[in-house]
Amino acid sequence: MVGHVRPDGDCVGSQLGLTLALKNEGKKVVCWNEDRIPQKYEFLDPDHLIQKPKPGLKFDCVVATDAASFERLGKVGPCIAERKRFINIDHHESNTRYADLNWVSAREPSTGELIFRLLKLARWPITKRIADCLFTAVSTDTGSFQYATTRPGTYHVAGELVRRGADLAKICDEVYQSYPLSRARLLRHVYSHFRLTHQNKIAYFWLKKADFARSGADSSDSEGLIDHVRAIAPVVVACVFEELEPELTRVSLRSKSQNVNVNEIAALFGGGGHSAAAGARIPGNPLSAQRKVLSAIKNALNGAH
Numbered sequence: 001m002v003g004h005v006r007p008d009g010d011c012v013g014s015q016l017g018l019t020l021a022l023k024n025e026g027k028k029v030v031c032w033n034e035d036r037i038p039q040k041y042e043f044l045d046p047d048h049l050i051q052k053p054k055p056g057l058k059f060d061c062v063v064a065t066d067a068a069s070f071e072r073l074g075k076v077g078p079c080i081a082e083r084k085r086f087i088n089i090d091h092h093e094s095n096t097r098y099a100d101l102n103w104v105s106a107r108e109p110s111t112g113e114l115i116f117r118l119l120k121l122a123r124w125p126i127t128k129r130i131a132d133c134l135f136t137a138v139s140t141d142t143g144s145f146q147y148a149t150t151r152p153g154t155y156h157v158a159g160e161l162v163r164r165g166a167d168l169a170k171i172c173d174e175v176y177q178s179y180p181l182s183r184a185r186l187l188r189h190v191y192s193h194f195r196l197t198h199q200n201k202i203a204y205f206w207l208k209k210a211d212f213a214r215s216g217a218d219s220s221d222s223e224g225l226i227d228h229v230r231a232i233a234p235v236v237v238a239c240v241f242e243e244l245e246p247e248l249t250r251v252s253l254r255s256k257s258q259n260v261n262v263n264e265i266a267a268l269f270g271g272g273g274h275s276a277a278a279g280a281r282i283p284g285n286p287l288s289a290q291r292k293v294l295s296a297i298k299n300a301l302n303g304a305h
Contacts, residue, residue: 001031002053004067005074008223009140009175012041012050014065014089014111017133019049021124030057034074038220043174044133053079061085064099066111068092068272089114091141094263094272106274109149112137116157128165135166136175143227144176147276148258185215187225194229198298203229204239204290230254237262237297241290244281249289252279253297259304265296 001019003011011033019031032053037045053076062080067073068090073080080086088099091114093106108114112134119126126134138158142150145158162168186207194205207222215221222242230238236257242250251269253262254277261275269292271280282289 001029002062002064002067002073002076002080003033004072005034006219006223007033007035007037007041007050008066009041010110010112010137011066012037012044013133013135013137013140014115016044016049017112017115017130017137018063018065018089018118020127020130020133021119021122024127025124032076032079034076036220038223039180040175040178041136043170044136055079058082059084061087063087063089065089065115066091068094069096070098089118092273093275094267094278107151109147109151109154110138110141112141113154113157116161126161126164128167131161131164131166132171135161135168136171139171140175149274149276180217180221182215182217183221186211186217186221187228189215190225190228196232196235197294198301200232200234201236201301202239202294202297203232203235203237204241204294205229206290207240207242209243226252226254230256236260236301239293239297241286241293243286247283247285249282249286250279251282251289251293253277253293257304260297260300262300265293265300268296269293 001015003015015031019029022029031049033050037050059080062083064073070077086099088102089111090104091106091108091111095104105114116134135158138154142154189211190205194203196203212218226238226240229235237260238254240252244250253266255262262278263273263275266272266278266280269280269282271278273279
């Protein structure tokens with residue numbers, strides 16, 4: 001079981017949910033991710049099933065969850081070369097269909113919902129622990145059921161998972177109401193340094209390596225920070241520029257308008273995602289990357305009706 005770099009709640013929940021289900025069926029499973037899981041999702045993995053990839057193993061089957069492209073698997077990619085069958089389960093409209101068997105449904109708001117449907121069809125038991133993983137996946141990728149992608153069936157799936165033992169109070173406390181002091185320091189930086197442009201329709205901020213060092217945070221603490229500027233009333237598109245290397249910038253985009261598709265903006269820079277949430281990694285001069293991205297957002301806003 002493999003997932004994308006910098007795993008979010010949907011990736012972690014999907015990876016772990018399917019790993020646990022396969023283990024319950026007597027399969028020998030390893031669960032790999034290049035990056036450690038964010039602190040707020042650690043409660044889902046008390047046995048530390050998610051490990052860093054190791055070279056030299058052979059697999060009957062490799063399943064990638066929530067990864068829109070093979071490149072998104074990062075260092076896991078070279079470690080899964082020796083395989084018989086490769087399966088790709090995902091919900092990103094930008095998915096590149098990189099596996100032998102591709103189950104990609106952009107209509108689903110989360111990969112967790114796809115895994116739930118798979119387990120139901122396979123008639124594999126959905127234990128309390130699996131329910132916790134899949135509820136976290138569904139909840140986080142729908143913005144706690146607030147995004148426009150949320151469908152009536154999503155509430156049905158969430159209800160089923162609660163009925164099967166998902167601990168709603170614990171999940172909400174761990175994921176939404178408990179974060180380290182380092183993240184609070186990072187959030188203070190965001191509120192002090194974000195910028196508005198284009199009649200306040202665009203909000204953006206930078207996260208430099210020095211900002212993480214000063215706050216004592218790591219990159220996993222930055223998940224969801226973009227939503228704080230996205231929530232500002234006049235803002236239509238929010239953008240985060242994160243310094244990965246001196247000449248490599250990670251860009252995250254969020255849109256509040258159905259007329260502005262940030263997946264299309266991210267695609268201009270070799271990235272992808274969804275119409276309301278997307279990202280890319282842009283090599284080269286950081287300020288040049290900022291100029292190009294803000295220009296593309298302005299063009300999209302000007303073209304929106």
